[in-house]
Amino acid sequence: MHRSLLLIPASKHIWKFVTLESQRHCSFTKLVGPSSINNRTTMPAEKRKATLVKMDNTKRQKLQAVKEGKRERVEGWLQDVVAEQRKEKKDLKFNKQRLRFLSQTQKIKQGSEGVVYWMNRDHRVQDNWALIYAQQLALEEKLPLHICFCLVVPQNSELATIRHFGFMLRGLEEVAKDCSALDIQFHLLQGSVGELLPGFVADWSFGAVVTDFSPLRTPLQWVEEVKKGLPSDIPFIQVDAHNVVPCWVASDKLEYSARTIRNKITKLLKEFLTEMPLVDKHPHTALRTAKPVDWAEALSSLEVDRTVEEVDWAKSGTAAGIAMLESFIDLRLKNFATQRNNPNSSAVSQLSPWIRFGHLSAQRVVLQVKCCGKSAGESVFSFTEELVVRRELTDNFCFYNPSYDSVKGANDWAQKTLKDHAKDPRPYVYTREQLEKAQTHDKLWNAAQYQMVIEGKMHGFLRMYWAKKILEWTSSPEGALSIAIYLNDRYELDGQDPNGFVGCMWSICGVHDQGWAERPIFGKIRYMNYKGCTRKFDVAQFERKYCPKDL
Numbered sequence: 001m002h003r004s005l006l007l008i009p010a011s012k013h014i015w016k017f018v019t020l021e022s023q024r025h026c027s028f029t030k031l032v033g034p035s036s037i038n039n040r041t042t043m044p045a046e047k048r049k050a051t052l053v054k055m056d057n058t059k060r061q062k063l064q065a066v067k068e069g070k071r072e073r074v075e076g077w078l079q080d081v082v083a084e085q086r087k088e089k090k091d092l093k094f095n096k097q098r099l100r101f102l103s104q105t106q107k108i109k110q111g112s113e114g115v116v117y118w119m120n121r122d123h124r125v126q127d128n129w130a131l132i133y134a135q136q137l138a139l140e141e142k143l144p145l146h147i148c149f150c151l152v153v154p155q156n157s158e159l160a161t162i163r164h165f166g167f168m169l170r171g172l173e174e175v176a177k178d179c180s181a182l183d184i185q186f187h188l189l190q191g192s193v194g195e196l197l198p199g200f201v202a203d204w205s206f207g208a209v210v211t212d213f214s215p216l217r218t219p220l221q222w223v224e225e226v227k228k229g230l231p232s233d234i235p236f237i238q239v240d241a242h243n244v245v246p247c248w249v250a251s252d253k254l255e256y257s258a259r260t261i262r263n264k265i266t267k268l269l270k271e272f273l274t275e276m277p278l279v280d281k282h283p284h285t286a287l288r289t290a291k292p293v294d295w296a297e298a299l300s301s302l303e304v305d306r307t308v309e310e311v312d313w314a315k316s317g318t319a320a321g322i323a324m325l326e327s328f329i330d331l332r333l334k335n336f337a338t339q340r341n342n343p344n345s346s347a348v349s350q351l352s353p354w355i356r357f358g359h360l361s362a363q364r365v366v367l368q369v370k371c372c373g374k375s376a377g378e379s380v381f382s383f384t385e386e387l388v389v390r391r392e393l394t395d396n397f398c399f400y401n402p403s404y405d406s407v408k409g410a411n412d413w414a415q416k417t418l419k420d421h422a423k424d425p426r427p428y429v430y431t432r433e434q435l436e437k438a439q440t441h442d443k444l445w446n447a448a449q450y451q452m453v454i455e456g457k458m459h460g461f462l463r464m465y466w467a468k469k470i471l472e473w474t475s476s477p478e479g480a481l482s483i484a485i486y487l488n489d490r491y492e493l494d495g496q497d498p499n500g501f502v503g504c505m506w507s508i509c510g511v512h513d514q515g516w517a518e519r520p521i522f523g524k525i526r527y528m529n530y531k532g533c534t535r536k537f538d539v540a541q542f543e544r545k546y547c548p549k550d551l
Contacts, residue, residue: 078326086278103236112207122358125178130239134210144286148187161308174317194225215399254400311456321354336379343459352494394498410509417523447546456493467507
């Protein structure tokens with residue numbers, strides 16, 4: 001998540017619509033749990049107990065009562081709630097403002113043998129506006145539906161790790177299983193997107209290509225390569241399936257801060273923050289089937305850095321993401337407003353890896369938090385501000401600023417102040433290797449770095465402190481930004497994402513921030529120090545837990 005948001009509280013009044021909308025969508029979940037969904041009334045305790053006795057033993061063993069006030073929830077309740085909501089909105093019309101045609105033609109030619117969704121950023125079947133549109137298009141034309149994913153592993157890249165690619169591939173395996181159950185063909189292609197995809201489309205005689213949206217440099221380049229390679233009579237459509245309000249609809253320019261984009265997004269929520277229809281079993285079966293994927297072989301054959309190991313706390317895939325969302329609503333949401341900046345407190349959502357890989361829709365998350373977590377009060381407002389306004393601001397920055405990962409992408413005032421103080425004496429100067437190994441004089445910084453390396457996720461408040469200290473302890477702002485982005489993208493499970501780029505740019509270059517009192521090294525960039533952290537939380541407790549023992 002974009003870290004600058006952690007310093008600014010959400011405003012209640014701007015989310016009044018969201019609350020009303022969530023109540024409308026979730027009126028049937030007043031008594032949450034499988035029994036309430038099916039019967040719409042509270043079952044007597046005796047009858048509820050009798051129902052559980054009849055359940056399959058394996059399922060019964062997995063049920064774990066979770067108390068929220070006077071309501072009783074059982075583990076897995078959110079899956080049932082979400083499934084019911086999708087079914088109720090099965091016939092919801094697709095808002096075509098979510099898409100843009102990248103081709104001149106918009107009509108599928110006769111004789112086509114299918115519609116293909118080129119999955120890129122959003123790795124899920126349900127709650128995926130790009131796939132929803134692709135299926136509706138295929139249904140209109142009475143054509144089979146396909147999904148393809150192009151697996152691209154950068155050669156000799158320090159950022160290509162098994163931590164990221166393992167999480168991604170296991171999530172795609174779940175996508176393939178979901179597709180099989182819905183009679184949707186899933187294809188895994190390996191190699192250059194620009195070289196493979198146009199030929200694949202021609203070989204399978206697809207009549208249209210639908211893809212999702214990413215504002216980052218490499219995915220945008222892939223889209224351009226595919227656009228050039230496709231025949232002129234093939235419609236090529238892009239759908240923003242990642243943002244609640246499509247990036248190009250929210251704003252047509254680079255926004256200065258959350259203040260300038262907040263009202264633009266808020267005004268559009270009534271139109272875009274809706275329930276998402278079910279992707280149902282496809283009625284038009286493909287005459288040719290996709291080549292089966294050996295997922296174990298695909299994973300073992302990856303030429304990636306395996307020293308950055310997979311983490312065991314985060315299981316990939318939509319089902320695991322929904323389970324994490326459920327635990328957030330039940331256990332942590334109530335503390336979010338007051339404790340989210342305390343690294344020792346279990347108050348944050350932990351959802352960023354699933355949102356980053358598209359296993360979870362941010363739109364689904366905000367809908368469920370608003371309707372199922374209403375009792376959390378102020379936390380709901382704070383979390384919604386972070387998830388919608390602040391997160392979608394990062395897409396805006398990367399889409400409209402080609403220098404989103406460079407000091408050149410900062411505002412003029414920030415570039416000037418960093419240049420003015422570039423030669424200021426540093427109290428400590430560390431190399432990238434020393435920082436990567438957490439070999440500094442600062443135990444808190446070392447602990448934060450170690451948490452990221454080992455767990456794949458540094459606490460959000462510490463990401464700000466961590467990046468600002470890199471600026472203080474390296475020889476130049478350009479070098480500091482390069483190191484911060486490298487470490488973030490190599491070790492953070494949610495790295496290589498607009499939120500990470502903008503988080504580093506906010507901390508080091510003042511993006512989406514304002515000028516502060518001038519001081520050495522930082523100039524007018526917001527300053528953070530160790531003493532300030534001790535006023536926020538128990539620093540010693542965090543250091544004891546995470547600081548490497550040999551330091």
